[in-house]
Amino acid sequence: MSHFESPLREPLITGNKTWKKITDDIVVNTTGDIKPLWLIATLISAAVAAFGVFCIGWEVCYGIGTWGANKTVGWAWDITNFVWWIGIGHAGTLISAILLLFRQKWRTGVNRAAEAMTIFAVVCAGLFPVFHMGRVWDAFFIFPLPNTRGPLWQNFNSPLLWDVFAISTYFSVSLLFWYTGLVPDFGTIRDQAKPGSIRWKIYNVLSFGWVGEAKHWERWESLSLILAGLSTPLVLSVHTIVSFDFATSIVPGWHTTILPPYFVAGAIFSGFAMVLTLMLVARKVMNLEDYITIAHVESMNKILLLTGSMVGTAYLTELFVAWYSGSMYEQYAFANRALGPLAWSYWTMMFCNLIFPQFFWSKKLRRSIAFTFFTSIVVNIGMWFERFVIIVTSLYRDYLPSSWIDYRPTWVEVGIYVGTGGIFMTLFLLFSRFFPVVAIAEVKSILKISGDQARAEQWDEVKDDDVYKTLEK
Amino acid sequence: MSAKKLLVGIFDDDHTLIHAIEHIRHDGYKVGEVFTPFPVHGLEHALGLRPTKLHTAGFMFGATGTTFALSFITWVSTLSYPNNFGGKPFFSLPSWIPITFEMTVLFAAWGMTLSFYYLCKLYPGKQPKIVDPRTTDHLFSMTFDLDGKDEAYIEKLSSLLKAQGAIEVYIKEL
Numbered sequence: 074m075s076h077f078e079s080p081l082r083e084p085l086i087t088g089n090k091t092w093k094k095i096t097d098d099i100v101v102n103t104t105g106d107i108k109p110l111w112l113i114a115t116l117i118s119a120a121v122a123a124f125g126v127f128c129i130g131w132e133v134c135y136g137i138g139t140w141g142a143n144k145t146v147g148w149a150w151d152i153t154n155f156v157w158w159i160g161i162g163h164a165g166t167l168i169s170a171i172l173l174l175f176r177q178k179w180r181t182g183v184n185r186a187a188e189a190m191t192i193f194a195v196v197c198a199g200l201f202p203v204f205h206m207g208r209v210w211d212a213f214f215i216f217p218l219p220n221t222r223g224p225l226w227q228n229f230n231s232p233l234l235w236d237v238f239a240i241s242t243y244f245s246v247s248l249l250f251w252y253t254g255l256v257p258d259f260g261t262i263r264d265q266a267k268p269g270s271i272r273w274k275i276y277n278v279l280s281f282g283w284v285g286e287a288k289h290w291e292r293w294e295s296l297s298l299i300l301a302g303l304s305t306p307l308v309l310s311v312h313t314i315v316s317f318d319f320a321t322s323i324v325p326g327w328h329t330t331i332l333p334p335y336f337v338a339g340a341i342f343s344g345f346a347m348v349l350t351l352m353l354v355a356r357k358v359m360n361l362e363d364y365i366t367i368a369h370v371e372s373m374n375k376i377l378l379l380t381g382s383m384v385g386t387a388y389l390t391e392l393f394v395a396w397y398s399g400s401m402y403e404q405y406a407f408a409n410r411a412l413g414p415l416a417w418s419y420w421t422m423m424f425c426n427l428i429f430p431q432f433f434w435s436k437k438l439r440r441s442i443a444f445t446f447f448t449s450i451v452v453n454i455g456m457w458f459e460r461f462v463i464i465v466t467s468l469y470r471d472y473l474p475s476s477w478i479d480y481r482p483t484w485v486e487v488g489i490y491v492g493t494g495g496i497f498m499t500l501f502l503l504f505s506r507f508f509p510v511v512a513i514a515e516v517k518s519i520l521k522i523s524g525d526q527a528r529a530e531q532w533d534e535v536k537d538d539d540v541y542k543t544l545e546k
Numbered sequence: 547m548s549a550k551k552l553l554v555g556i557f558d559d560d561h562t563l564i565h566a567i568e569h570i571r572h573d574g575y576k577v578g579e580v581f582t583p584f585p586v587h588g589l590e591h592a593l594g595l596r597p598t599k600l601h602t603a604g605f606m607f608g609a610t611g612t613t614f615a616l617s618f619i620t621w622v623s624t625l626s627y628p629n630n631f632g633g634k635p636f637f638s639l640p641s642w643i644p645i646t647f648e649m650t651v652l653f654a655a656w657g658m659t660l661s662f663y664y665l666c667k668l669y670p671g672k673q674p675k676i677v678d679p680r681t682t683d684h685l686f687s688m689t690f691d692l693d694g695k696d697e698a699y700i701e702k703l704s705s706l707l708k709a710q711g712a713i714e715v716y717i718k719e720l
Contacts, residue, residue, distance in 0.1 A: 092583060092684035217622065226627040229619045230634065235644040242648040246655040253659060256668070257682070261583070264679035281663065282672030285682055287580040288598075289666045291590045295600045296662045303604075303651050314644055514584040517684075521560075 084525035085179050088363035092517050095364075099258075099513050100265050102359050103506065110358070111506060118498035125492010128485050129204055137207045139485040143478055145471045150486040151205045153460040154493065156315055157343065158198035159240070160336075160456060163308055164344025165191025166247060169254075170304035173297070178523050179372050181515040182364045185258075186355060187348045188251040189508070193500040194347070195244045197493035202236070204489070232317035239314040246307060250300045256283050257293070258509040312340040319463065326406035326467035329394065335387035339459060342380035342426070345373050346452035353446045355505060364511050371439045377452065378433040384459075385427030402472065410466045414479075418458050419466065425455020549719045551692040552578065553700060554677055555707035556685050556714040560586045563686045566710035567592040570688075575703060578689040581681035600658060600665075607657025608650045615649035616642065675720050685713075692717065 090098075132139050142149045165187035172180035203212050215237045217227050227234050259280035266273040283289070316336035319327040349370070356365040395407040410419045429451050438444045470477045504510070521527055557563040563586070567577060571594065580593060590597070623629075624636045631638075663669060681687045690703060704715045 096583075096683045217618070224626045226622040228629065228631060229623055229645060230631050230638055230641040232644075235648075238645045238648040242652045246651060249655055249659045253662070257584075261682040264676065264682045268676075268679070277672075277674070278670045281668035281670055282674035283668060283682075284674045284676055285581045285583060286666075287582065287586075287589050287593055288595055289668075290582060290585040291595060292598045292600055292662055292666060294585050295598045296658055299601050299604050299658060300655060303608075303655050306647075307651050310644065310647060317644075517584040518586075 082523075082528070083366070083368040084528045085182060085366065085368060085523040086363060086516060086520055087366055087525045089526060090363060090520060090524060092520065095517055095520065096261055096265065096513060098360070098363070099509050099511050099516075100262055102510060103262060103508070104265075107506070111502065115499060115502045115506075118495045118502060121495025122492055122499050123495070125489055125495055128488030128492055129200070132204060132485050132489065133209055137205070139483060141480055141482045141486060143480065145476050145478055146465055146468045146480040148205075148464050148468065149480055150461075150482045150490060151201050153457065153464050154490050155198050155201035155205075156336075156460045156464075157457050158194045158201070158493065158497075159315055160312065160340035160343040160460075161347045162191040162194035162198065162243075162247075162344060163312060163337075163340035164348045165189070165194075166243075166250075166304050166308040167341050167344065168348070169250060170301040170308065173301040174305060177372075178519050179369050181512055181519055182366070182369050183348065183352055183373075183511075184515070185251075185254065185508075185512040186352060186505075186510050187344075188247065188254070189504045190348060190351060190501065191247050191344075192244070192251060193497050193504075194344075195240065195247065196500070197497050199240060199244065200489075200493060202240075232314060232321050235314045236318060239311045243307060243311045246300070246304060250297075250304060253293070253296060253300070254512060254515075255279075255508065256281055257285060257290075258513045259283065260285060261513050262509060309337055312336045324467050325400070325402040326395075326410070326463070328403075329391060331387055331390055331394070335384065335391075338380045338383035338387065339426075339456060342377065342384055342430075343452060343456035345377050345380070346449040346456070349373055349377070349445055349449035350453065351501065353442060353449070355510060359505065359510060361511060364516060367440050367442075370442065370445055371436075374433050374439040374445055374448075377448070378430050378439075381426055381430030381433075381452070385423075388423065388427060405470075406467055409470055410462055413466065413470070415462070415466050415469070419462050422455055422458040422462050425451045426459060429455070552677065552718050552720055553690040553692050553703060553707075554714075554716055554718050555688045555690075555710075555712040556678065556680075556716075557688070557711060558685055558713050559711070560589075560686060562711040563688070564588050564592045566707070566712065567688065569710055570703075570706060573706065575690065575706075578691045579677075580689075581677060581687045583682050583684060583686070586686075600662060603661050604654045604658040607661075608654030610657070611650040611653025612646055614653070615646040619645065677718060677720060688712075689718075 086095075088094075140149070140151065142151070165184075168180050168187045169184045172184075203209060206212055215227065215234070257280075259276050260283035263273055263276035263280050266276060313333040313336065316332035320329060320332040322328060352365055353370070356362050392407055392411075395403045398404070410416070429448060432438050432444070432448070465480050469480050555566070557566065560582070563580070563582070567580065567589070571577060571592070577593060580589065582589065619642045620637065623638070623642075628636045634641075677689055678685065678687050688707070692700060700717070707715050
């Protein structure tokens with residue numbers, strides 16, 4: 074028998090599935106004719122992405138002067154977007170790595186898509202610092218490559234260089250983790266195709282010739298577990314290091330020790346919001362309601378509530394510490410954020426991140442698809458404003474009042490940002506059409522424990538126990 | 547490579563499969579290979595597989611990454627290109643920890659993953675020997691090498707497999 078799990082827990086797979094049915098349900102999304110809705114969405118995304126590429130080209134040709142960044146606001150939209158995208162990526166690693174270590178079975182329904190989202194988000198994030206360099210053809214200077222420019226090396230004490238290593242390691246390790254998970258599922262898709270057909274050949278190349286030998290599975294599980302163990306501290310380190318970019322400077326409003334945990338919580342918060350935005354659409358369009366159930370949505374909403382409250386606590390702590398520090402510059406930075414000319418952005422952030430997720434104390438709202446979707450959008454916006462507040466409102470009023478300056482983004486900056494949204498969506502749509510969106514093998518492995526039939530069986534086993542009788546009432 | 551003759555037993559349940567393997571191995575038969583659509587826990591014990599040493603390899607790769615990062619940064623910052631950053635010592639270990647950590651993770655992850663594909667002999671473009679395509683879907687299979695075995699052996703093993711709950715037993719040349 075499979076091990077006992079309380080029948081009071083909600084099933085994670087509904088609709089009386091069998092292993093065969095799981096394969097069919099997931100593989101069907103990669104076969105058949107291309108749906109017009111998908112095609113339209115992909116073309117629009119690709120067009121937006123193309124506009125973004127055009128704006129990047131414009132910036133490369135004419136220089137950073139095409140942006141609104143100026144003498145004190147050197148980091149503006151660009152780094153805001155960088156931190157925003159990196160943060161979004163964090164949910165995928167959290168779901169795939171941390172929830173694997175904690176043996177949370179609900180991760181299996183959403184981990185594949187969330188990991189894909191991580192990779193695409195990091196791709197978008199990486200563009201920003203690279204093109205912020207201006208002379209992008211010299212971008213390789215950030216890597217310690219052997220060179221003939223004298224013995225000229227990077228400053229290994231700089232958080233900006235730490236970031237180079239953190240982001241590139243994060244991207245490549247996430248890619249390995251994601252792809253190794255995909256290999257058995259590509260094997261499944263291949264074996265559903267006609268042997269020798271083009272489709273069979275393509276998926277065979279993607280599957281690396283996977284056939285599911287017992288020894289391979291054993292190694293695969295060991296590898297997944299250790300990659301999860303490595304990714305967990307990695308994901309925490311990445312946003313910690315991103316926060317060091319700010320925290321190790323002496324800019325009022327940035328120079329605080331709370332930044333690393335506050336950034337990590339905020340990253341998970343915004344990432345889960347993006348996972349919800351995408352998955353609520355995907356489960357509907359791709360008929361995955363039996364795999365991404367209301368129970369999954371509720372679990373993610375609980376994380377949203379937790380991390381939202383953590384971020385909110387950090388906002389309030391910052392205010393307190395600014396007052397308590399006795400430093401007039403620190404106090405001014407926060408007073409200016411809350412009451413200055415850009416106060417609207419501060420209060421948008423407060424409302425979206427601290428106040429709005431508190432509705433999730435209500436179970437009814439946590440389980441409402443429409444409300445969850447709306448909240449996920451609100452949180453995405455709120456977290457963008459958080460980075461905008463941290464960056465722009467700390468910089469536009471410098472120590473010296475004669476340097477005070479207003480900041481307005483130009484169409485090039487906005488275009489690059491919108492363009493990364495297009496790149497992200499194009500990649501995600503391609504992924505959802507050609508790759509298994511739900512981890513087939515992993516969902517199969519929990520069917521006997523967390524499927525609805527298993528719950529019914531376990532209920533039959535215990536329904537006569539006194540403790541369950543009282544609960545039933 | 548010449549074709550290999552295999553006896554294939556197909557099962558439709560993971561628990562039946564594990565019990566069958568235990569029983570058949572107890573009777574002295576050598577199980578060739580087992581194919582499953584998802585990782586089945588307890589299978590490696592039933593088959594008596596040696597626990598994988600992949601994690602040890604991971605540790606070694608990680609340690610290599612740590613050593614490489616620390617020694618390289620030390621060489622750059624103290625010998626090749628010593629610079630005065632805010633009056634701090636050339637050898638400033640604490641601020642090198644982030645990069646050392648990232649390099650440890652990078653080496654361990656890549657080293658382990660490449661070792662995994664190397665050990666399993668999986669690579670893009672490999673032509674797999676698929677015993678039964680349904681084993682990546684919903685069925686489980688067990689194969690036995692029939693080279694040099696007589697009819698009596700095949701018959702005895704077939705009936706044993708069926709008695710242990712195999713839903714299909716057939717011979718396949720691969």
